[in-house]
Amino acid sequence: MSSGHNVTLHAQPRTALTGAGLRQLRQSGRVPGVVYGSQFESQQLHVDEKELLKVARTGRSEFFQLELEGGETVPALIKDIQQAKGQVVHVDFQHVSRNKPIRVSIPVHYQGTAAGSKEGGILQTLVTELDVEGLPDNLPASIDVDVTNLNVGDKFTAAEVALPQGVTLHLPEDTLLASIVVPRGADLDDEAEAEGAGDTPAAEEPAGEGDAEEANA
Missing domain, CATH: 2.170.120.20 (Ribosomal protein L25, C-terminal domain)
Incomplete structure (x- = not known):
């Protein structure tokens, strides 16, 4: 069993909401996403794609520290990753409470x-x-x-x-x-091999024409 609870993924607030703005983010190696939780105000953000993939490889079930605007860090899980044509296009993070199972x-x-x-x-x-x-x-x-x-x-x-x-x-x-x-x-x-290894009587060949003539003589 491994642990990566001390891993930190840095996020920046996202203001680009249009298609053109999102494409520009992705072209620069950033992945647009959102973080939400039951008692947490959802935030639009973007993260570095390479850093995100490193976190995802440690196990999607393991929480890590998501650093938000102003240096605030919150425990989070990767809830969903959307991919298209081999590229990560969007990620959903879920805020978790360390005191709640x-x-x-x-x-x-x-x-x-x-x-x-x-x-x-x-x-x-x-x-x-x-x-x-x-x-x-x-x-x-x-x-x-x-x-x-x-x-x-x-x-x-x-x-x-x-x-x-x-x-x-x-x-x-x-x-x-x-x-x-x-x-x-x-x-x-x-x-089958065991049966084949045993001795079995040879089948008798039918009598030929010469044998038949001798028997009738």
């Missing part, structure tokens, strides 16, 4: 090489994100799941996920995250 989706990172993979099994991962709830300071950027000890036939469920103190899982505990399965047809192939 929030519910977010945390990406799952599977770590290690499963023991069952060395025996011919295949690692199947079924979940890429987990819904959790907790105070912003307690929320991790990602959740690591160690699959090293999984053997053929083993399963990893949500109940086995290690979460930070104060963070709860909003998912049934029996939800399957990963398992080691046998490739389809592997058992059948093994049985």
Whole structure:
């Protein structure tokens, strides 16, 4: 689990609201956006695209410090990123309260090489994100799941996920995250080889014409 709660993204107030003004912002490497919250007055702003992408790569579920006009910093999450033709065209930030639990989706990172993979099994991962709830300071950027000890036939469920103190899982505990399965047809192939290895009587060939004449003689 990683943390980037001390990361700061610098924002500037946005006055450009027309299409031409927004295009000029984007051409200069800035991304127009807005920050809002339940008890927070929304503000129009713009941020550096490269800085924004760095923050987004640390995990969309992790809050960071958004620096606003006048040097004020507020904890915020990336709520939505809009892209077009490979370029970020707009971003929505959500202001969060450090004293109020929030519910977010945390990406799952599977770590290690499963023991069952060395025996011919295949690692199947079924979940890429987990819904959790907790105070912003307690929320991790990602959740690591160690699959090293999984053997053929083993399963990893949500109940086995290690979460930070104060963070709860909003998912049934029996939800399957990963398992080691046998490739389809592997058992059948093994049985066929085993049967082929045994001694089987050779089929009798039909009697030829010469044999038939000798039998009638």
